[in-house]
Amino acid sequence: MVLRVLCGESSSSLLQARVSIFQGKETFVDAHFTKDHPTAAEQQAVDSVLGVPHSGWKGGPRRPDRDGHSAVNGHRLGADRHLLLPVLHAIQARMGWITPAALNYACQRLNVPPAEAFGVASFYGLFSVTPRPPCVLHVCDDIACMTRGVEDLCRSVESQLGPAGSPSLNGKATWLRSPCLGLCERAPAALMSRAGEKPAEKVVAPASPQSLLSKLESFANATIEEPPDRFEASASAPQASQNGHSRLVLLRRVGRMDPASLDDYRAYGGYEALRRALNFGGSWVVREVLNSRLVGRGGAAFPTGKKWDPANQPRYLVCNADESEPGTFKDRVVMEADPYSLIEAITIAGTALGCERGYIYLRGEYPLAGERLSHAIRVARERGYLGTNILGRGVDFDIEMRRGAGAYICGEETALFNSIEGLRGEPRSKPPFPTQVGLFGKPTVVNNVETLVNVLLIVQEGGESYAAMGTLGSTGPKLFCLSGHVARPGVYEVPFGTTLRELIEMGGGVAGSGQLKAVLLGGAAGSFVSPAELDTPLTFEGTRAVGASLGSGVVMLFDDSVDLRKILFRIAAFFRDESCGQCVPCRLGTVRQEELLQRLNHRKPMGSVEAELGLLKEVGQVMRDASICGLGQTASSAIESALRRWQLF
Amino acid sequence: MDHEKGNVTHRLQAVNPLVPVPRGPVPVIPPASPRRKVRVTVDGREISVPEGTTLLDATRAAGIDTPTLCYLESLTPVNVCRICVVEVEGSRTLVPACSRKAEDGMVVKTDSERVRLSRRLILEFLASSVDVSTSPQVRAYMDRYEVHPERFGPSQAPSDGRDQARAGVHITSDGSQAAAVAQPVKADNELYLRDYGKCILCYKCVEACGPDAQNTFAIAVAGRGFDARISTEYAVPLPDSACVYCGNCIGVCPTGALMFVSEHDLRKAGTWDESRQTSTETICPYCGVGCTLTLHIQDEKIVKVDSPIENGVTHGNLCVKGRFGWQFVQVREKTQSGGDAS
Ligand SMILES: Cc1cc2nc3c(=O)[nH]c(=O)nc-3n(C[C@H](O)[C@H](O)[C@H](O)COP(=O)(O)O)c2cc1C
Ligand code: SF4
Ligand code: SF4
Ligand code: SF4
Ligand code: FES
Ligand code: FES
Numbered sequence: 005m006v007l008r009v010l011c012g013e014s015s016s017s018l019l020q021a022r023v024s025i026f027q028g029k030e031t032f033v034d035a036h037f038t039k040d041h042p043t044a045a046e047q048q049a050v051d052s053v054l055g056v057p058h059s060g061w062k063g064g065p066r067r068p069d070r071d072g073h074s075a076v077n078g079h080r081l082g083a084d085r086h087l088l089l090p091v092l093h094a095i096q097a098r099m100g101w102i103t104p105a106a107l108n109y110a111c112q113r114l115n116v117p118p119a120e121a122f123g124v125a126s127f128y129g130l131f132s133v134t135p136r137p138p139c140v141l142h143v144c145d146d147i148a149c150m151t152r153g154v155e156d157l158c159r160s161v162e163s164q165l166g167p168a169g170s171p172s173l174n175g176k177a178t179w180l181r182s183p184c185l186g187l188c189e190r191a192p193a194a195l196m197s198r199a200g201e202k203p204a205e206k207v208v209a210p211a212s213p214q215s216l217l218s219k220l221e222s223f224a225n226a227t228i229e230e231p232p233d234r235f236e237a238s239a240s241a242p243q244a245s246q247n248g249h250s251r252l253v254l255l256r257r258v259g260r261m262d263p264a265s266l267d268d269y270r271a272y273g274g275y276e277a278l279r280r281a282l283n284f285g286g287s288w289v290v291r292e293v294l295n296s297r298l299v300g301r302g303g304a305a306f307p308t309g310k311k312w313d314p315a316n317q318p319r320y321l322v323c324n325a326d327e328s329e330p331g332t333f334k335d336r337v338v339m340e341a342d343p344y345s346l347i348e349a350i351t352i353a354g355t356a357l358g359c360e361r362g363y364i365y366l367r368g369e370y371p372l373a374g375e376r377l378s379h380a381i382r383v384a385r386e387r388g389y390l391g392t393n394i395l396g397r398g399v400d401f402d403i404e405m406r407r408g409a410g411a412y413i414c415g416e417e418t419a420l421f422n423s424i425e426g427l428r429g430e431p432r433s434k435p436p437f438p439t440q441v442g443l444f445g446k447p448t449v450v451n452n453v454e455t456l457v458n459v460l461l462i463v464q465e466g467g468e469s470y471a472a473m474g475t476l477g478s479t480g481p482k483l484f485c486l487s488g489h490v491a492r493p494g495v496y497e498v499p500f501g502t503t504l505r506e507l508i509e510m511g512g513g514v515a516g517s518g519q520l521k522a523v524l525l526g527g528a529a530g531s532f533v534s535p536a537e538l539d540t541p542l543t544f545e546g547t548r549a550v551g552a553s554l555g556s557g558v559v560m561l562f563d564d565s566v567d568l569r570k571i572l573f574r575i576a577a578f579f580r581d582e583s584c585g586q587c588v589p590c591r592l593g594t595v596r597q598e599e600l601l602q603r604l605n606h607r608k609p610m611g612s613v614e615a616e617l618g619l620l621k622e623v624g625q626v627m628r629d630a631s632i633c634g635l636g637q638t639a640s641s642a643i644e645s646a647l648r649r650w651q652l653f
Numbered sequence: 654m655d656h657e658k659g660n661v662t663h664r665l666q667a668v669n670p671l672v673p674v675p676r677g678p679v680p681v682i683p684p685a686s687p688r689r690k691v692r693v694t695v696d697g698r699e700i701s702v703p704e705g706t707t708l709l710d711a712t713r714a715a716g717i718d719t720p721t722l723c724y725l726e727s728l729t730p731v732n733v734c735r736i737c738v739v740e741v742e743g744s745r746t747l748v749p750a751c752s753r754k755a756e757d758g759m760v761v762k763t764d765s766e767r768v769r770l771s772r773r774l775i776l777e778f779l780a781s782s783v784d785v786s787t788s789p790q791v792r793a794y795m796d797r798y799e800v801h802p803e804r805f806g807p808s809q810a811p812s813d814g815r816d817q818a819r820a821g822v823h824i825t826s827d828g829s830q831a832a833a834v835a836q837p838v839k840a841d842n843e844l845y846l847r848d849y850g851k852c853i854l855c856y857k858c859v860e861a862c863g864p865d866a867q868n869t870f871a872i873a874v875a876g877r878g879f880d881a882r883i884s885t886e887y888a889v890p891l892p893d894s895a896c897v898y899c900g901n902c903i904g905v906c907p908t909g910a911l912m913f914v915s916e917h918d919l920r921k922a923g924t925w926d927e928s929r930q931t932s933t934e935t936i937c938p939y940c941g942v943g944c945t946l947t948l949h950i951q952d953e954k955i956v957k958v959d960s961p962i963e964n965g966v967t968h969g970n971l972c973v974k975g976r977f978g979w980q981f982v983q984v985r986e987k988t989q990s991g992g993d994a995s
Contacts, residue, residue, distance in 0.1 A: 036871070117870030117873070119873040119885050119886045120873045122884065122885075411821075582821065584877060598825065598828070606829075625771075629771050630738045630747050
């Protein structure tokens, strides 16, 4: 379309445009678009994010009086690239897959080369770049769900819908296996999504072989108005609906208040911390956080006070809500049940650090959390808690939410930046660290949801008294995600220092056979510990002493009926699927690691079993030593920890 | 590039040391006042290099040949192949020499057991999944590090499904064969072939097609993990893509995955023989840019054309005319030998 404008004929398709390719640098680009024309629906989907094109240069109708003979160019032209991911979401939700014509139109609007946009679209698990039925059932077959009969579930789904990925229900639906959906406390879990004029998403957890199919059918046909998903404290945070609830701090509002109501939130003490923070000023907040010795809860265990150095003059505050570590669901519970607390915490952190804007990068598979957060942002903005002149104090700060699209790696902070910027979610090389060069090339502070929510406590109680809770090296309260063979799975809040045994007792003890075989700490990137290690205190230093790590707070129990080898195979498959593929050690190491385990599984070792285990160690070491990011560096960790403790092969 | 002792070039350093990595244009720095020196110890030898020097250049200045695959002087480092890793005291992981800057007091080991293990496995991973037969560079490194890719089993047979792979989905095998990228050659134009069964995914062609040289963006990395691949949008054939046939991707490809049709045909006929080839430098006759061309000639025929990477005019890049527009030379030859002098 654009080209016709330029060349007066439809066959040529070159458009000389000046776009900004890389932060602050401008380059000449021959932007080439394909000849596909969008249908009305495709155009609507893209326009729903970008608005109606105002010029022939942007894919709209050409008006010579207005558009003239030369395009508006310069830096602006490429500056909208960060909208690529939201646009792809809109196309997927409307069309059911990323169609060539819609992608081409999006490329014209955003001035992104189609090959690059395709590279981005094909990176994410939730997008399909080939035709796909509008309704998709994602069945989690990951490790927590494996303890709750997911194999039967998948078998039943397969017998009724055919092999994963094949169209069924008259071409209306298909099903896919999914990595952990972050619903492990209600395993086995499934997520349905429906594209079309009224796109929708719905969680089914726990899913039973009997009812799942009928649910899928009515969802695919959109026959009944589905009740929206709801948060149930009794199912997800058992403590919050028990006695002794008054001792909770992070979870104190969970299950008590209406998550949609700002008034309710304020009645439970909400937004007192923001007032206090604005009264005492940003440098006070930063000092208290430093004094609190708060350590990041996202998995890397980095001291938050160190990250919050105002000398770096951070431009952006990014809240990492991508939560995709198998077994982790604590952030989801906070966001679903107490969304305003996160918005308040980000506002405090952002204003204290002098950031221009906050971003929440939310996992794509969390529809309810997304709804809650965008509602909370909207209401907070309307009521003067966000936006310009916050609480009449002359402070400006706003929050933007971005949804991921099915890529564990986008939880890695620098991959997350690339994802927001509309690039492939490939981690960057560090140094430089985000505090120096982060989002859009500017100094950025990234924190996990739980880390930020702790800041509310620190502001209200002061850093010193916060630090009095927990242990010397691990201060404050901590959320743990208890799942697998435990009587009452869910998110538990305990002070640091609680032992693994105590935590399991809080969860009602070992379920299943009642005989504990192993506990996975820290998720797929963490390590297994044996029942002999139950007295390990759950602190950063305590777990380190037994060669494990707290990671993201996963505590997953396996009884003695579990074949741990199968769990290891699933973990190996997970890392192979989730590697971004950028660096050789991880892209190929995760593949060779899985193949090697499968050879042992099929009792077809090459050479002796010992030789294979030796080779596995070498593969693990090169991934740990030479990979770019934490994914590759920890891809062998859980497997090696299990092989150290048990003789499995 | 000159790598004489202590005289490491800075042409490629970023304008702002904080603006780093991925895929930007090659920043060109105007000559600056002499920079501070930093002292680093490389394999026990203390050397002094200007601040901002990469460890790769520092090791080279110390006379050590550090292997590289994804690094090229004319491209922004992407540091993805990891073959260049070295051990830096105090660092938990190994670090990529090609992009890590030397810091004062760094103690670097380039040939420790850990380094050798990583390099060996990286080469084994590549050689067990990619056809490296036309990559003299990879094969030389394989000899140097005594690699045994067969430790991972026989490589998988070619598959034509790689372009359809979905992110996050794979079929778990029994492990008896090593997964490989083997696939049919993409022959969709008359000038060059894309044999991605030979691709090590070094990103060089993407950078050359994109922001580092050509700014055409016809190809990009698509897919994820082991299925990551170089692709046009929806894997359309090159003539339907943005490709302008400058061939700059061929110029940077270290594996022969991208190859002139002329070279490919000779290889297929078994008559490609580099020992019989000569090269002649000349200037492209087509336009006023005046690019330097290197004509590779076998049996008095041009078999391919490139340009020296260190050439100040081209940095190794050409346009379609210089790269591919030489057939007329041979056509004239033919008519002459047919006695039909013009
Ligand atoms: C592969 C990978 C996935 C990650 N996923 C998450 C995630 O989902 N959520 C999160 O908060 N941090 C995640 N992280 C850790 C982040 O990189 C980062 O360290 C963290 O967000 C910093 O926040 P904190 O200091 O508050 O912990 C991940 C890291 C890696 C290597
Ligand atoms: S370690 Fe894996 S996930 Fe991380 S950059 Fe390398 S390939 Fe990507
Ligand atoms: S085609 Fe060649 S240059 Fe491109 S990524 Fe593959 S090996 Fe590298
Ligand atoms: S290669 Fe292209 S740009 Fe260079 S001199 Fe020849 S015609 Fe001109
Ligand atoms: S939801 Fe299935 S493992 Fe987490
Ligand atoms: S040459 Fe350094 S990572 Fe490839």
